[in-house]
Amino acid sequence: MDTSSKQNLGVSAYHWLKRDIIRGVFTPGEKLLMSGLKDRYGLGIGPLREALSQLVAESLVVAISQRGYRVAPMSLSELADLYDARAQLEGLVLELAIQRGGDDWEAEILAKAHTLAKVTEVNSSEELLDVWDTRHKTFHTAIAAGCNSPHLMKVRESLFDQVERYRHLWLRETVFSAEALERKRREHAALVEVILSRDAQRAARMMREHLMTPVPIITDVMRRQGLA
Numbered sequence: 001m002d003t004s005s006k007q008n009l010g011v012s013a014y015h016w017l018k019r020d021i022i023r024g025v026f027t028p029g030e031k032l033l034m035s036g037l038k039d040r041y042g043l044g045i046g047p048l049r050e051a052l053s054q055l056v057a058e059s060l061v062v063a064i065s066q067r068g069y070r071v072a073p074m075s076l077s078e079l080a081d082l083y084d085a086r087a088q089l090e091g092l093v094l095e096l097a098i099q100r101g102g103d104d105w106e107a108e109i110l111a112k113a114h115t116l117a118k119v120t121e122v123n124s125s126e127e128l129l130d131v132w133d134t135r136h137k138t139f140h141t142a143i144a145a146g147c148n149s150p151h152l153m154k155v156r157e158s159l160f161d162q163v164e165r166y167r168h169l170w171l172r173e174t175v176f177s178a179e180a181l182e183r184k185r186r187e188h189a190a191l192v193e194v195i196l197s198r199d200a201q202r203a204a205r206m207m208r209e210h211l212m213t214p215v216p217i218i219t220d221v222m223r224r225q226g227l228a
Contacts, residue, residue, distance in 0.1 A: 013043050013051035022164050032069040058161050076228045082163045087211040091204035093147045098200040101146025112139040113192050129175045169221040170214035
């Protein structure tokens with residue numbers, strides 16, 4: 001097998017395993033047995049070790065000396081810290097975006113907001129979750145992109161990866177509720193209006209508040225599921 005094919009297998013293993021950890025197929029603290037992973041994904045030890053190493057770097061997996069790997073634990077303290085860090089950073093990024101973003105930036109925000117508000121007909125609840133989640137991320141990334149700082153965007157992406165497991169608990173509570181989705185639609189519309197008015201301080205404050213709204217919902221889910 002050539003180098004390119006091996007790299008592709010490693011990338012596939014990484015994406016599949018990460019998705020399953022985020023979606024709770026593998027629970028916090030669960031041991032990731034190589035034999036089980038090989039059967040589930042139909043891959044050899046090499047690509048799986050590569051994927052696990054990447055997920056250790058992203059704090060989704062913990063390496064245990066001489067004993068393999070476990071899914072990283074989840075906690076209410078980590079939830080609070082990750083969401084606070086993300087909200088603070090997003091507020092800063094938005095202030096910079098309002099200072100630096102031009103007409104094209106505004107047009108992109110409007111386009112992504114419109115697409116998010118009109119999630120198309122889908123065939124299943126899981127597809128609805130995927131479509132809404134993808135468009136929601138794209139909307140927020142369009143807002144942040146106006147900061148014109150690749151380094152800040154990279155830090156932002158890293159925080160997003162770390163918060164993803166917690167966020168998925170919130171997604172399932174939100175996307176399958178018409179009332180919750182409508183509430184989010186109104187929040188997004190209000191946010192766009194303030195951003196386009198170029199009121200940087202108010203927009204940053206609204207963004208921080210908007211990003212913290214999932215925390216009580218996730219806290220409740222974690223307690224119900226015995227994760228906290």
